[in-house]
Amino acid sequence: MTENAHPSGLSRPLLLLMSATCGVLVANIYYAQTLIDTIGPEIGLSPQSAGLITTLTQLGYGAGLALFVPLGDLFENRRLALLAVAGTILGCIGVALSTGPATFLLASLVTGICATGAQIVLPLASHLARPERQGSVIGTIMSGLLFGIMLSRPLASFAADLAGWRSIFYASALAMSAIALLLLYFCPQRTPETRLSYSAIIASVWRQFRQHRSLRMRALYQSAMFAVFNLFWTAAPLQLLGPMGFSHQQVAWFALAGAGGALAAPLAGKLADHGLIWWTTLGAMLLIVLGFVGAGFAAAAGSFIAFAITAILIDAAVQLNQITGQKIIFALSQDARSRVNAAYMTAMFVVGASGSVLGSATFEAGGWRLSAAAGAAIGAVVLAAFLLFDRGASSAE
Template structure:
């Protein structure tokens, strides 16, 4: 198939195909997070000292950042299905390499490869937006993003459960098997899309940042989501520390808490439906306000030692992040039909680079002021985004 817009017959995505694409995104991104809760187990076995063991997470995240900047824009240059299959194959090799590693060099190299190939999820998402009819685009994006967020939220508890029941290596072997099954399914049922862009690779990369300069809506949406992603990472760094140290939770109980918090991913289809109805401004406003107030509620919940209220706050924080993410991607994918991969690459790179700081902020605020300082910092981050939205959005979130 050629052209930037597939024929109408191919644009009516079946529920099965949407579910496959959502599963693919979730499984790819989950590979970034499996090792985060297993550092203390993996490090001694492969010969990494405690001071260097943090490189396990860092290299995977750096690989993902590199993939966002260098691999994702290729979606506007090369056939999208092949790129998705290439990233899937790379993720399989990376996971197998991690599982087979007996030393730090091989483990960290495989982690880097896995991080780079996880960005295949950001190739699949623009592909789905191309294949969907405009009237259903928001709902399609929402469903696929719910799969992605489920992958993020479920990765840590699933890794903890499997490592405890079998071994940490089994986590990555099973992930490789899942990715292989997804790759086979994509090979047979995923439609193809070949862009018409005639630019070279260098020009494609240069134009990624040109998209940010050209589109005010892209700059604003990237800022909003970067702030919310930072708050999200802050919460999921500080909340487990609070549960372990002051609620006397075990690691398994923290895993169950994370599973409950993953319920926020269910908001993604709702966000897509609201966006399809043209309610982007109100959805964004509600998402920013919800996240800000939920951090305050989380502080109250901890002060009252209410685990149930803390879980509700976690779900609402995740819901706010999802509502704004889906709304933002509905808006940015409408900016340029022939540059969606580059627009998405710019959006996701800003979101990831700024948002990754949330983990550092979460650990620093918790160590210096406990959960209260972390919660108030999260509320402040959400509040700043809300104020900027109210002052400067000026039509950037309005429907076309």
């Protein structure tokens, strides 16, 4: 084995490059979330319309999942990934140069659509990986993706404090330019054998749901998990800023601590490769329930350390379930992995987005105690569904 060799079948540098690509791309969806109060007035958006700053990016990402990601089963994958990175670079530069709401929102939409290139890279990596190490590869790449999500908000806050809100978008464009060059020179090409038309490819995405019960069940589990993830990260900053008296910078440090949950992704991949998918899924769902129960007590006691530990547990639980789910769905079809992944991720994203709304509503109605109770209740319901109705959907294939 050469010094760059890796038992997964991918070289270590390539595996790290693909992981970094996913993280850097997806981070662009979240940079503006903590900067709404700063960006809105500068580009001329009223407080009532400021929510569009993040909504357009999220809508773009949802559209990209449904309409762009399935192309991974039709066109050469490296070329698609490079196209997505290039589009995201242009989107970030457009956001940074915007002086009015129209150009900002259009650039945000483009950024969201192209950020789904991460979901082109992930199935590509699964194709390049050895079957017996596929879970480990997915886990490593997903850890990069989660680090991108979790680090995006604090990085945006720190950059805004140092050099203004536009600096994070310029920095992201620069980082993605470097990523594009590395992908161009080091990422292998993969041309799918599928010869369907684009319309047939898109129609086939939704047929995957009807065809594969495992896909439906795993999408259900992860949609619920992603919803409580969003619930936590919507309501927890409100608890920290309000009753616990934190500053915005302290909240950013809290988010950095929560990023520790991303370390569970490689572990999840190894467990999946050893055939422990059912038990890992069970553990993830128990962790969600325990995490929210613990978060309720931690906030009531005013303990920052305990609250941060529960954040790590919740993030880790979401990753454990995500990786085991993708290990299963990528085994469903060798030729339709991008379509299966598009169906899975679109369901997860659409349903999971409701968690942010639920987090705001429950915190407004009953404070963190109600938000934590809602998260624990959703976790308990999905745990019951798993125990009662899984019936082999979470067995390794």
